[in-house]
Amino acid sequence: MAKQELVIIDGELEYVIHERMTDKGLVFELKYSKSQCWADHVRDTTALEILDDGNGVKVIPKLGKRIDYHEAIMLGILLTKVSGNDLNIDIVKYKEDDSK
Numbered sequence: 376m377a378k379q380e381l382v383i384i385d386g387e388l389e390y391v392i393h394e395r396m397t398d399k400g401l402v403f404e405l406k407y408s409k410s411q412c413w414a415d416h417v418r419d420t421t422a423l424e425i426l427d428d429g430n431g432v433k434v435i436p437k438l439g440k441r442i443d444y445h446e447a448i449m450l451g452i453l454l455t456k457v458s459g460n461d462l463n464i465d466i467v468k469y470k471e472d473d474s475k
Contacts, residue, residue, distance in 0.1 A: 377393045379393055379394075380394070382405075382408075392406075392453070400428035402425070402426050403424065403427070403457055405422045405453050406419060407422050425456075432454075
């Protein structure tokens with residue numbers, strides 16, 4: 376049975392991650408939730424998958440050299456999941472841009 380995790384963004388259930396082992400490796404599937412925030416034809420469909428074969432990852436479907444912001448968010452969610460949940464990354468302001 377596939378492991379499932381919910382992805383909540385700004386208090387809204389936006390995606391569900393399904394994790395399953397296949398003969399090719401571990402698959403992380405990001406599906407749109409059944410939430411009203413998505414159009415009917417999008418709800419509960421696959422947004423993006425990543426296959427981790429133990430030697431790296433493959434994004435399915437293959438993304439182009441340039442991706443839009445929504446694809447970047449989805450890719451970031453799955454890459455965070457693939458890299459492990461034990462990461463605690465903080466991005467903090469270091470200094471103002473004084474080049475102006």
